[in-house]
Amino acid sequence: MTFLPARPSDRLATGVLLFSASLWGLSWIPLKGFIAQGLSGPLVALITYGSVGLLAVALLWCDRAAWRAQWGLVLALLLVGGWANTSFVNALMVGDVVRVMFLFYLSPVWSVLGGWLFLKERIPLTRWLAVVAAIVGLWMVLGGPGLGDSAALALTWVDALSLSAGFAFAANNVIARAAHRVPLRTKTFSVFIGCGLLSALATGLSGPGLSAVLSVMGPLVWLALLAYGFGWMLLATVTWQYGVSHLESSRAGVILLAELLVSVGTAIAFGGESLTPLGWAGGALIAAAALVEALGGTPAEAPVAPTTKTTA
Numbered sequence: 042m043t044f045l046p047a048r049p050s051d052r053l054a055t056g057v058l059l060f061s062a063s064l065w066g067l068s069w070i071p072l073k074g075f076i077a078q079g080l081s082g083p084l085v086a087l088i089t090y091g092s093v094g095l096l097a098v099a100l101l102w103c104d105r106a107a108w109r110a111q112w113g114l115v116l117a118l119l120l121v122g123g124w125a126n127t128s129f130v131n132a133l134m135v136g137d138v139v140r141v142m143f144l145f146y147l148s149p150v151w152s153v154l155g156g157w158l159f160l161k162e163r164i165p166l167t168r169w170l171a172v173v174a175a176i177v178g179l180w181m182v183l184g185g186p187g188l189g190d191s192a193a194l195a196l197t198w199v200d201a202l203s204l205s206a207g208f209a210f211a212a213n214n215v216i217a218r219a220a221h222r223v224p225l226r227t228k229t230f231s232v233f234i235g236c237g238l239l240s241a242l243a244t245g246l247s248g249p250g251l252s253a254v255l256s257v258m259g260p261l262v263w264l265a266l267l268a269y270g271f272g273w274m275l276l277a278t279v280t281w282q283y284g285v286s287h288l289e290s291s292r293a294g295v296i297l298l299a300e301l302l303v304s305v306g307t308a309i310a311f312g313g314e315s316l317t318p319l320g321w322a323g324g325a326l327i328a329a330a331a332l333v334e335a336l337g338g339t340p341a342e343a344p345v346a347p348t349t350k351t352t353a
Contacts, residue, residue: 143305
C-alpha cells in the first residue's frame with residue numbers, strides 16, 4: 042500500500058486493521074443487496090473475486106521463482122482459501138448473518154487441531170479449554186439439540202457452509218505457516234484465483250437459469266459487483282494484510298474480533314435478526330474461545346483473510 046508508510050506506528054497499524062475488520066463485518070450488507078437483485082452466491086463470488094483473480098494470475102507468475110519449490114502448498118492455498126471465501130459469501134447471502142458469523146468463528150477449534158495434527162505444535166491447556174468452550178457454544182447456538190426442545194434448530198446446509206468456511210480458513214492459516222518460502226502477496230492473492238475457479242464451477246452447475254440472470258443484469262448491477270470486488274473486498278484484504286504484518290499476532294487477533302462485533306451488531310440493529318438467550322450464551326462462548334486463541338495462538342507470518350475471512 043504505497044499511500045501508507047512501510048513502518049507504521051502501532052496506532053496507525055491498529056487503525057488500519059480496525060478499518061479492515063469493519064469492512065469485513067459490514068460485507069453482509071452489499072451481499073444481501075445482491076441477492077435481492079436475484080443474483081446467486083456463486084455468481085456474485087465469480088464476478089467479484091474472479092475478476093480480481095484474473096489480475097492476480099500475473100502477480101503469481103511474477104513470483105513463480107520464489108514459490109516454485111512449494112508449488113503444492115500454493116495449490117493448496119488456492120483451493121482451500123478459495124473454498125473459505127466462496128462458502129462464506131454464499132452462507133452470508135442466504136443465511137442469518139448472526140448465526141453464520143458465530144459458526145464461522147469456530148475456526149479456533151480447527152486452528153488448534155490443525156496445528157496439533159499437522160505442524161506438531163505443543164498446545165497449552167488454555168487453548169484446549171477454548172476448543173471445548175467453542176464446541177459447547179456451537180451446541181448452544183444450534184438451539185441445544187438433545188435437550189428435548191422441539192424448537193431446537195437442526196444443522197442446515199447453510200450452517201454446514203459456515204462451518205466449512207471456518208474450517209477452510211483455519212486450514213488455510215496452517216498451510217500458510219507451512220509455506221514459509223511462498224511470498225506474502227502470493228498467499229494473499231491466490232485466494233482470489235481459487236475463489237474465482239470454484240465459483241465458476243458452482244455457477245456452471247447451477248443450471249440453464251444463469252444465462253437468463255446475466256441477460257437481465259443492468260449496467261448498474263455490473264458496476265456494483267465490480268466495485269465490490271475491486272473496491273470493497275480488495276481494500277479489505279490489503280488493509281488486513283498491512284495491519285497483521287505490522288502488529289503482534291496476539292494484538293492483531295484481538296482487533297480482528299471487531300469483525301464479529303460489527304457484523305452481529307449491525308445485523309441485529311439494521312437487519313432485523315435476533316438470537317435466543319441460549320444462542321447468545323453460545324455465541325459468547327465462541328467469541329471467548331476466539332479471544333483465547335488470539336491471545337495464546339502460535340504466531341503466524343500473516344494468514345490469508347476470509348469471511349470470513351474469509352474470509353479469514
